[in-house]
Amino acid sequence: MQTTKYLLATYKETPADAEIISHQLMLRAGMIRKNAAGIYAWLPLGLRVLKKVENIVREELNRTGALEILMPAIQPSELWQESGRWEQYGPELLRIIDRHKNEFCFGPTHEEVITALMRNELQSYKQLPITLYQIQTKFRDEIRPRFGVMRSREFLMKDAYSFHMTKASLQETYEIMYKTYQNIFSRLGLKFRAVEAPTGTIGGSFSHEFHVLAESGEDEILYSDASDYAVNVEIATAKAGDPSPDGKGTLHTARGIEVGQVFQLGDKYSKAMGFTVLDENGKAVVPQMGCYGIGVSRTVAATIEQNHDAKGIIWPKAIAPFDVAIVPINMHKSERVREAAYKLYHELTAQGLDVLLDDRNERVGVMFADMELIGIPKQIVVGERGLDAGTVEYKDRKTGAVEHIGLDSISLTL
RNA sequence: CGGGGCGUAGCGCAGCCUGGUAGCGUACUUGCAUGGGGCGCAAGAGGUCGUCGGUUCAAAUCCGGCCGUCCCGACCA
Numbered sequence: 001m002q003t004t005k006y007l008l009a010t011y012k013e014t015p016a017d018a019e020i021i022s023h024q025l026m027l028r029a030g031m032i033r034k035n036a037a038g039i040y041a042w043l044p045l046g047l048r049v050l051k052k053v054e055n056i057v058r059e060e061l062n063r064t065g066a067l068e069i070l071m072p073a074i075q076p077s078e079l080w081q082e083s084g085r086w087e088q089y090g091p092e093l094l095r096i097i098d099r100h101k102n103e104f105c106f107g108p109t110h111e112e113v114i115t116a117l118m119r120n121e122l123q124s125y126k127q128l129p130i131t132l133y134q135i136q137t138k139f140r141d142e143i144r145p146r147f148g149v150m151r152s153r154e155f156l157m158k159d160a161y162s163f164h165m166t167k168a169s170l171q172e173t174y175e176i177m178y179k180t181y182q183n184i185f186s187r188l189g190l191k192f193r194a195v196e197a198p199t200g201t202i203g204g205s206f207s208h209e210f211h212v213l214a215e216s217g218e219d220e221i222l223y224s225d226a227s228d229y230a231v232n233v234e235i236a237t238a239k240a241g242d243p244s245p246d247g248k249g250t251l252h253t254a255r256g257i258e259v260g261q262v263f264q265l266g267d268k269y270s271k272a273m274g275f276t277v278l279d280e281n282g283k284a285v286v287p288q289m290g291c292y293g294i295g296v297s298r299t300v301a302a303t304i305e306q307n308h309d310a311k312g313i314i315w316p317k318a319i320a321p322f323d324v325a326i327v328p329i330n331m332h333k334s335e336r337v338r339e340a341a342y343k344l345y346h347e348l349t350a351q352g353l354d355v356l357l358d359d360r361n362e363r364v365g366v367m368f369a370d371m372e373l374i375g376i377p378k379q380i381v382v383g384e385r386g387l388d389a390g391t392v393e394y395k396d397r398k399t400g401a402v403e404h405i406g407l408d409s410i411s412l413t414l
Numbered sequence: 415c416g417g418g419g420c421g422u423a424g425c426g427c428a429g430c431c432u433g434g435u436a437g438c439g440u441a442c443u444u445g446c447a448u449g450g451g452g453c454g455c456a457a458g459a460g461g462u463c464g465u466c467g468g469u470u471c472a473a474a475u476c477c478g479g480c481c482g483u484c485c486c487g488a489c490c491a
Contacts, residue, residue, distance in 0.1 A: 012440065012452065013426045017484050027425095037483065092489070108490090143415080143489060157491060209491090218490095258491065295491035330449050365451035383450065393450095 001322070002345075002359045003370075007044050010370050020216045022304035023148030025313050029374045031300075038145025038153030040297075045374060048321035048354075049300050050156065053188065054135050056318060057158045057294055060184045064176050066131040066160055071113045073137060077103035079112040082273045094141045106139040111269045111291060114161040119275035122163065128277065128287065129169050131177075133160030135296060149297045150257070150305075151218075156297040162290040163270075165279065170264055170288040174206075177262050177292045181210050185259070188299065189316025190306060193256065195221050195230040206264040210294075211256025214305035221256045224249040257302040258295075265289040313375030314398050322356040324348060324414060325376040327368065329383035332361045340407065341382045344392070347411050372397065380410065 009030030018024040026032045031046025042050055058068065074096065080086035085093075094106040107113065114132065122128065138157045145153045160177070164170040178194065185192045190212050197209040209232060211221055222238060223230035226249025231238070233253065238245065240253045267286045269275075276284040300319075307314045315321070326348075328341035345357040356376060358367045371379055381393040391404040394413065405413055 009424095011425055015425065016420085016427090019485070034483090090489085138491080140490065144485095144487090146485080151490080155491070159491090261491065293491050298491060327450095333449075363449070363451075363453070365453080367452095368450085369452050381450080385450080 001355070002357045004359050006356070008370060008374075009043055009045075010373055018148065020147045020150065020305070021308055022150060022216075022301040025304055025308060025373070026148055026301065029313055032149060034148075038142055038151070040149055040152060040154070045321050046300070049315070049319050050297060052319040052321075053296055053299050053303075054156070054158075056187050057184055057296060058135065060180050060187070061133050061158070061160060064131065064180050066133050066162075068134065069132050070134050070136060071107075071110050071117070073107050073139075074104050075107045075110075075113055077105065079116050079273075080105065083112050083115075083269055084272060085112070092141050092143070094139050108138055108140040109291075109293075110134070110159055111161070111265070111289075112273070115269045115273045115275055115289070118161075118163060119270075119273060122275075122277050122287070124277055125165050125279045125285070129162060129164045129173055131160055131162040131173060131290075133158060133292075147216075148301060150216075150301040152297065155295060158294040158296055160292040162292075164288040164290070165277075165285060167266075167288055170266075170290050174262060174264055174290050177290070178208060181260050181262065181292075181294070184294070185210060185212070187318055188303060189318055190299075190303060192259070193221060193223050193230040193254075194228065195223070195232050195256070197232050197235070197261065208262050209258050210260035210262075212259050212299070212302040212306060213254050214257055214302060215255055216305050217255030217257040219256045219258055220253055222251045222253055225252055226250070257298070257305065259299045259302050260292075260294040262292045263290060265291055307375075311369070312373035315375040315377055317377050320354075320375065320377050322354045322376050324353060324355055324378040324380060325371040326355060326357045326380045326382060327364065327371060328358070329364055329381065329385075331359065331382075334384055336387055337382055337384060340387055340392070344380065344382065344407075344410065348414060351411055351414070353414060378414070 011028045014024050015027045018027055026046065029045060030043050032040045032042055035041055077086050093108060096104045096106060098104060135158045137154060139154050142151060142153050145151055149155065162173045192210055192212045194208045194210050197207045211219060220233040221230050222233055222236050222240065224244035227244060227246055229244050229246045238251055240251055242251045244251055266288055270287045270289055276286055279285045303316065304313050307316060326341055326345055328337050331337045331341055341357060345355055348355045358371065375397060377397050379395040381395065386392050391406055392410055394403045394405045
């Protein structure tokens with residue numbers, strides 16, 4: 001991609017209504033724009049990152065054999081009456097009335113829809129266990145949306161649902177999902193902890209939350225310094241300095257941003273909604289269910305909270321909008337620089353890399369500042385100086401380290 | 415919903431107290447100049463001052479209602 005053909009919508013100044021760093025940087029980098037409180041549009045640069053996160057989530061889910069589907073965002077009230085949540089779920093549920101005066105809601109979650117769907121599709125124990133998931137826009141009419149896409153009303157979520165003949169089977173899938181979440185957040189390059197958690201409105205019995213560790217996190221968690229043990233302070237009876245309940249290490253506190261949660265729902269929805277399948281003996285059994293969510297848009301913000309400096313965002317390689325930026329110096333005067341820059345651009349692109357060539361007729365300072373703000377992990381500076389020596393500069397966004405690399409070997413380096 | 419801010423050009427702000435018909439920086443357009451860190455010079459374009467009403471000869475400015483938005487608290491991926 002060339003910057004002159006892209007919507008590089010960067011701001012030099014920080015918008016006044018953004019409080020936390022990820023929100024400020026997402027606005028300044030031109031990733032998102034607000035449409036209403038807690039409702040955001042994603043610009044091309046932001047969407048690239050969102051899609052990369054989405055694809056990693058998708059790949060890891062697919063790897064477990066989970067099947068991708070897409071359910072409606074708008075859901076009829078009847079389903080929610082069946083589960084009892086039409087009354088229980090407060091004003092956070094955005095209710096809608098159509099032209100026939102029928103009641104609907106914009107889905108904040110999909111237990112009802114998936115259960116209604118599967119009670120028609122699944123008849124036999126032979127079809128279980130099965131896990132289905134979708135990546136879709138949700139709406140929760142938060143009392144107080146804040147911090148940009150960190151706590152928005154409209155957001156992109158991956159929600160998965162599993163169905164089982166037995167609790168043991170549910171436990172098995174739960175553990176697979178738990179591991180899958182660890183894989184996902186590791187691939188995203190995040191520092192995170194899985195913590196024991198309360199079950200909330202979704203109901204059920206057993207749950208873990210996945211928290212990205214960051215100062216601005218809204219939750220406080222206690223974690224062991226010698227094992228994976230962690231717990232949300234909200235429900236913990238222990239405190240910092242206590243020995244870890246698993247006998248390994250001492251507890252410390254940290255702030256966390258909840259980006260995912262895994263639940264064992266049991267038969268709460270399947271039972272309420274009359275969902276049964278036949279077992280080996282022809283006897284009707286109410287399936288056990290699990291549900292597993294990841295806040296995809298929130299994860300993007302959480303990543304920035306953990307990866308930024310005074311110049312801007314520092315994307316982990318796996319989800320950077322572009323892999324490398326080419327910054328030509330004085331390209332609009334120097335034919336040599338122009339040729340070298342375009343040659344590199346075409347080579348690297350052909351190599352399958354996402355390359356951003358800054359072909360604007362701008363001062364270098366402007367180009368450097370923008371490439372650093374939007375957080376491209378690697379920068380290649382092409383200038384007369386280097387070309388005289390047959391090299392280009394290869395700069396790391398995170399460390400700032402510069403290497404001079406021969407023009408011929410740069411594509412091998414990347 | 416309770417408490418506290420703020421709404422003036424895309425973004426950041428001044429002007430409001432003490433009414434007289436809107437300004438600065440940046441971004442944008444054009445030209446010149448420059449070319450290794452948001453450089454400089456010149457000329458431009460861009461605003462029903464959130465909205466409705468009131469007071470007044472006259473309202474961005476004073477008074478009232480409403481709306482929007484941000485922050486702190488109670489809910490959630």
